Amino acid sequence: MSAHAISITIDHRSIQCQAGQLIIEVADQAGIYIPRFCYHPKLTVAANCRMCLVEIAKSPKPLPACATPVSEGMCVYTRSRMALKAQKAVMEFLLINHPLDCPICDQGGECDLQDLALGYGMAKGQFDEAKRAVEDENLGPLVSTEMTRCIHCTRCVRFGDEIAGMPELGVMSRGGKAYIGTYLGTELRSELSGNVIDVCPVGALTAKPSRFHGRSWSFKQRAQVARHDCVGSHVYCHVQSHYTDAAHTIMRVLPRANEAVNEVWLSDRDRFSYEGLQHQRLTLPQVKRAGQWQTVSWQLALDLITDRLSGLVQTSDADQIAGVISSNATLEEGFLFQQWLRTLGVRHIDCRVRQAGDTEAITMSACPQIAKTLPELAQCSGCLLIEAFPRRQQPMLNHRMRQAALAGATVMALGSMRQDANYPLHVDHVVPVSTLSQHIAALVKAVLSLKDEGMPAVLSKSLASLEVTESIQAIASGLIGQASDLVILIGEPVLRHPDAVQIVAWAECLANLLSVQLSFLSEGSNTAGLRLSGCLPHMGPGGVPLSEAECGLSARASFQKGLKAYIVHDVMVEDDCMGAQQALMALKQAAFNVYISPFDSAHAREWADVMLPCAAGYETSGTLVNCCGDWQTTSSALAAADEVRPAWKIYAALLAWQQSEDTMQFDCIESVTQVIQHATQAAVAQGLHQGEGLVPEAIETTEPVLWGVAHWHDFRVDPWVRQAPALQAQHDDVMRVRCNHATAESSQILDAEYVQIRQGLTVGRFPLVLDESVADHTVIVPMTCAEATSLGLVTGPIEMEACK
């Protein structure tokens, strides 16, 4: 329908709107509220609740405002006798079988039915019969059911079909016996399942972890940004405000609508991770004296750090010190962390703890960002995923990919595992992880031959012996003919790959051929921000490249070398580092280590000399830069426990100490943000972010080798989410090694229940599961467990045998 402006009247008000809009949309825009239950702006129209019936002049029957398009001169009456009569009749029907016990319902106080019953319900109904009761189903640890309260609006069903792409809920039976269920009795498995709680207008589906923990009206609502992926979904933290003993507790997290980021949705990880903030917290500054941990004052702890580090700089030199910071730290924390250390003379500063090889060259040339905004991504015409698995790792980005795919985009994937996609893929090519770079190079070759342009001599030599398989050919033809709308997405596992530089170099070559910019997904919530704050060994604040003399070692290199002191910010080395075993050894042999984190760790207690409790995610103000390059600044949602300090204040104090100043240079967080902003703007103005292109090396087809891939499950990515009980209960099978049948056969472990993985001198034993989505010669090894720590895997060659 052509969108042309027309004029209608609603309740005698003349309103301009577009032909084809629905009455309810027009009324919403004009601020005229029409009661509704089944209508949801992000879902298809069902028109089944009938609550939005309105009178329309010349229509003998009231019509649903959610399903009736406007037409020129239409006269709508939302509160006429006919409309109100219809709305009240519907309300009576909805209430006859709904329990009228709002005080014992978790939804009470924020329930659409309760609210509307106040306006449209009768004090006393005519219904005098027995009410319907519906059996509850166990939908898993996240979503609680009380299906007797269901009003059959089917929002949750439509959410599963249309948004999650996983029809987990449906309507069973019919008439008055109709009920919502899974039929199979399975638990919800979608990565977006928690959204059914939000779309449910009544108390039928509620959040299990926060159920009956508080009333909505007693919560304070604070805007925050989620911290577990590079999308940075907008959230509201609901904080208990009445009771002092609960003042430090987030009661629940809900999505905060933002069309540019997460629309109105939220991934389960972002929604339920808040629980993790209540567990295993560091609450007091402590120092180790004669092997015993003692609680000390902040003054004493900071003095000790300053003294020991200054002493170390004087006796040996600052190159014996390294700083390692989590990729979830804020821009400001990162900036002050590196500023303090660099003032001290430290060069080895890094936020990349999961690398197998050096990736400085990549971070030099590319900002870890996607080349489009998320709404643009949803409209792209084609996409190639290179070792990117957004469904679980960046769910809200995957939601945009799904939108694009359903709108007809050609989505293709090349990686070491099959995509667990909830949309149709054009090609999903799985290759042994050790051969990733050569397959991308082969793709370049295929594209070049399809483009009908003479192959540049340099490339022609590099690619001469490379074999182009049928699947690669299919991807190439899928890429050719895509306009500039094409997106080439490099997943964060690429940067953990030993060949990362070559993979990206060839991908860059491919992108140049197709005239598109490469897009990067990154680890944690702020990899992009930490680059700008200078938390890389080769980059200073603003993302300015450092001179050779100023460049330091990467985190992994500094652990390999074994220095004398390490400052570790919010990294649980045993779980979060690639090559954890080596890192732990380096830490244990060092003379002085500082561990600054919201979370306690048994391993840290062994290797650290000072432990400082810092505020976690939502407890601190700060800025995160997401994968689109948006700077998202928020204020802390709640105060941390008494002795816990925001990390930026800790580093600001240490910096002031170092500079021997009486007053702190950075006394408010805004002043920190501004400094980074200026540095970044200056760097952009000077073109320092452009970098130089990578040079792809000659490559030839090689035989694949058995490789282990260090894999962080989506609910195990950071210390915070690992402590969240409901999320951990949701996935109980995460600690298995996965490989396909062929790999198992060639490694002679087909019948093994447990396998032993050996890399160099270290070993780990894991339960095995055969998984045909994994490529040949590829073994997915789960990180974040004791066996994984003792193995200390670095993505690369391994040996695998059955355990006796």
Place this chain on the structure above:
Amino acid sequence: MVEHLDTVCYRFKSVKDSWTLPVYTEQGGYAVWKEIVKTAPAPEDIIEKVKASGLRGRGGAGFPTGLKWSFVDRTAAGPKYLVCNSDEGEPGTFKDREILLTNPHQLIEGMLIAAYAMGMNVCYHFLRGEFALPFQRCEAALAEARAAGLVGEGILGSKLNIEMHNILGAGSYIVGEETAMLEALEGKRAYPRYKPPFPATQGLYGQPTTVNNTETLASVPMILEKGPEWFAQLGTAKSGGTKMFSVSGHVCQPGVFEVPLGTSFQTLLELSGGLASGRSCLAVIPGGTSMRVVPGDQMLSAEMSYEGMEAVGSAIGSGGVIVMDDRTDLAEALAVMMQFYQHESCGQCTPCREGSGWVSTLADRLAQGLGRSGDVDRLYTVAQQIEGRTICAFGEAISWPVSSFIKHFRPQLEAGIAPANQAVEDGQ
């Protein structure tokens, strides 16, 4: 004897093996279709003829067929679909089954002509789940027609392609609602769709679609063979042609009778053997249980036509005539009907999902003589609250019988209020 009895759809009632192709062809069948394939007349002319015949939808709503056909945009891109609705589920109706059993080829011919007239290439014939034998007959007939080159690709050597499929339903009343049928054909739950958009613009798989009743489509070959005027003149000025009535209830010889529209109810009653001796006609539901009930005395002077039934406050509906003599417990009759509707409500929209059960509970209570004070009024109010507020016409199907029963037979229903409860009311 009634003139023109069983002349259109039910004309082979007594012909042996009438459902086979040789017999049908011998009787002059497929002549119209062969002529159309040979001469390729303008489709608009066919639609005009159907309009001139006065043929109206025989499924219940009585919408003029020619007009419905003219709504389809023949130039629309992509496939267009014809759907034949043989999901005869309306209580009291069993006339389409007779067509399917005795005259499947005439239906196939009618579908082919309709498809040709509307520029459609695919026909789906949807039969209700219980129609095992009719389905077998239709499958056999379709196979014969296909083998004879009448259906399929390159029909009779021409460039015409019309594909046809028989689909057996899974057993539900609401799938007979045309948009629910389209959902079912798409493999989904049979939930009626909200209209607009109407099937003529966005029907099956979002493409232009026409859904016609079995009897409607089966009438078309005869209209074209004998001319629209012949058909129109069989009936009254406002109701052209004949109509099949399935008469059941308290009559001596229940059955299906195809009579010209305008035939008196008296005649229909005689055809079905009349009432048992000594009995009088208490009430009649003339068009399936969804239509309003009519008191017997009014019916006895009424004529069976669209306007005739309107005059007595009901409608011809699907032609399912249910006769109730003076032995009938009307409260129980209503309760049985309401049990049916609460069982068959699809549960999609609130008024029907919640209201159908409530209405049924109230009607049951009255039938059992356990009614509470005010139950009849409550029954009326609840039914009124459903009517006109649902996605499909099921709301009316619940409400019309209730309101008409209360209108005409209130005392019989109030008799169901338990004496104890009555005393409370009277004792005030």
